[in-house]
Amino acid sequence: MNDHSTPPATLTDVARRAGVSPATVSRILNGTAKVADDKRQAVMAAISELNFAPNQMAQSLKHGRTMTIGIVVQDIASPFFDEILHGVDDGLKGTGYASVIVSGHWNADEEAERIRLLLARKVDGIILLTGRMTDATVLGFAAQRPVVWLGRVLRTKRAIGFALDNELGAWLAVRHLIEMGHRRIAHLAGPADNRDSMERLAGYKRALKEADIPFDPALVAEGNLQEAGGLMAMNRLYDSQHPFTAVFAVNDQTAYGARLFLYRKGIRVPDDVSLVGFDDLPGSSYTTPPLTTIRQPLYVIGQTAVQSMLGLINGEEVEGTIPPVELVVRETTRRNR
Known part of the structure; x- marks a missing residue:
């Protein structure tokens, strides 16, 4: 034929x-x-x-580029990172670049090993979606390839980092509960070695202090930033028998777990206990009831990371600014009676 x-x-x-x-x-x-x-x-x-x-191969040979960008996430299964990656994917459309995604699993040594793997594959730049490496380690990698880092503030010719104001977000969440008349406000925290978690704990404490509400360590229970950890932290808090009328969860996934525990105990949200999360994951609009939370512009963060990376690759001035966090009031909070 x-x-x-x-x-x-x-x-x-x-x-x-x-x-x-x-x-x-x-x-x-x-x-x-x-x-x-x-x-x-x-x-x-x-x-x-x-x-x-x-002809991608011809373009790569001509410009000394592979037209690939390495993306280091911490948990590929997490809806938090999934929403950021959605923004990354859309940001790369029409640019000729493709992404290579690896996971660091919240381990600094593994993050560094994955970056070395990406460098060996000659990626043109690396986007780090949070992580536990030190600034010095990341700047060392930036000497080899441009780096964009979510979670730390950096400004060099080879690396740019931008961070959300976690403390402000937590302060907004707890202030909302205080304005609703709550004074016994519990906090389901994240791991003590997680920077975001510690900043949110600081915002929780600041809001209490400004309202002249004594900080009670008995009202803080540590989880692991995942749904199961939220359920177990809520269980420990409930078993401690220290009274509370509201809960601020370190993130939405923790709030989901807490909500399930409260449901199983017949504790109504928000009639008996108000609940606030942090992140505004896509599913938070569809929980029962819809979750009051702090919105992080996750999709925009992904797009901004790509724009910043392309700017670094092309030797341009890069600002890398992202919108601020904001309180989104839905149906899991109500005035304390």
Whole structure:
């Protein structure tokens, strides 16, 4: 059977269809310069119409790039990281870059080993989604490839880091409960060696202090940032028989576990106990009842990480700013009677 298929489209064909120069098409594909939106849209439309597939190997050889970005997460199964990765994936669309995702499992040595693995595969940059490595270790890796780090504030030519204000978020959550008339406010904390958890504990304490409410260590129970840990922490708090009317959970997953425990005990939320989480995961709008929580712009964080990385790769000035946290009031909190 004869092959009557048309030859594959070339970069010149795309340029002619879009009404731009081949150099403009190349810049858009490589992300090496800013291009007007109308030109970018025309080029992307031409690429789709012509089913154009750039020769990635040739581009890599020409520019000394593999067009891959390493992404280090801590728990691939976590809905927290899943939402950030959604933003990363959408941020990479149309850039010509692909991601290589590995997990550090909240272990500094494993994080470093995974980064060395990514470097051996010649990725063009590394995005760290939180982690436990020291600043010095990360800056050492940044000497080899650009690094974007969520969870720490960094500003160098080779590395940029941005962090959410965990203490402010916790303060907003506890202040909301105080304004609803609660004074016996429990806290389901995260691990003591987790930076985010400790900052949120500090925000909890600050809100109590500002309201002249004594801090009671008996009202703090430690979990592991996961649903099962939230259930067990709530169990310990309940068994301690120290009275409380509200609970601030270190994250939404912990709040989910706490909610299940309260349900099993016949304790109504929010009629008997108010509950606040932290993260605003997609599922928090659909819990029963919908969860009051602190919103982290997780999807935007993923997109910002990609934009910052492409800027570092191209030697541009990078700001890497993200929206602030905010309180989202739903149906798990009510005025204390």
